[in-house]
Amino acid sequence: MKRKDALEDVKKLQASSLGYVLIRCGQLFNELGMRAVNSEAGWPMMREVHARLLPYLENPEGVRITELARSLGVTKQAVQPVIAELAEFGAVRVEPDPDDARARRVLLTEKGIAAMRHGTTKLVEIDRRVARRLGTDETRELHGLMTRLFEVLKALD
């Protein structure tokens, strides 16, 4: 019986942790989102790698490959195939850096921006399904707190 009690204890501890619940929620939402995006015809398969890379491409002037690699915490060689894939699809364009002839800047094309909008729209649809069950006020409240949490977490690293 002692083992069972210890297990119950841990479950309680998990439920008491903001981070634990947050991580679980994030995974569930991510799964729903990826499924929604990939069930759509016309777009090529979106993988986790793409989702991880895209946030760093938000600079309208483009980003250097080295910079991307550093942001992601991997080597530049690791980034290259992903860029190539996105470029082939037409989501990004790679052009020479005007300030440095060695460097090249990766930047989102209109099509890439449209793809991001499409993905986000899918998330918003799920948002609505959630809000229907959670309540509009609660959802709004949650969204506000989460936005603040995001800032806190970015500063925490």
Place this chain on the structure above:
Amino acid sequence: MKRKDALEDVKKLQASSLGYVLIRCGQLFNELGMRAVNSEAGWPMMREVHARLLPYLENPEGVRITELARSLGVTKQAVQPVIAELAEFGAVRVEPDPDDARARRVLLTEKGIAAMRHGTTKLVEIDRRVARRLGTDETRELHGLMTRLFEVLKALD
């Protein structure tokens, strides 16, 4: 200029989405948690696979391999190496199913439960750092809403 505006638009849309912000927060928290757990000496490297498997082992009676595979959405062959690894470390024990001589049940050992507790404790520590910046009341409020969200998301699939 049109492209830049479109990009700003998408950013706004992302920020307006509960799911988008949630996913980003979840990733950040997950990263912090994994780093905290793995920086601790004495425990073997924890990988995402372990983290994904563990929640399904919470049944004190153990879980069948087939059941685990179905829960994770992969084949049973894919689960086996992970089980083997956890078993070698001593976090789980595999014993014959009393009701079915073909089946085997995977169950957490005391050591496995301790490992889960250890990991969760690390998350709780991060919780506290967050609460210090976000505010105690806000954190409590967020935790409550997130817990409800978790239930909603589990039911949404």
Place this chain on the structure above:
DNA sequence: GATGATAGTCAATGGTGCTTGACCAATTAA
């Protein structure tokens, strides 16, 4: 202008997480 650092590419390689296919043993149903 020589030197060392930096941006990027090419090539080879490795680990991980998964798959399919073939199989055995136990269970369930006909």
Place this chain on the structure above:
DNA sequence: TTAATTGGTCAAGCACCATTGACTATCATC
């Protein structure tokens, strides 16, 4: 009791994501 299903294992292989190492071209410095 035979046939079909189910739980699990073994083996081979594949895709993906990352690595290290070697190289070229440009830049920055002295």
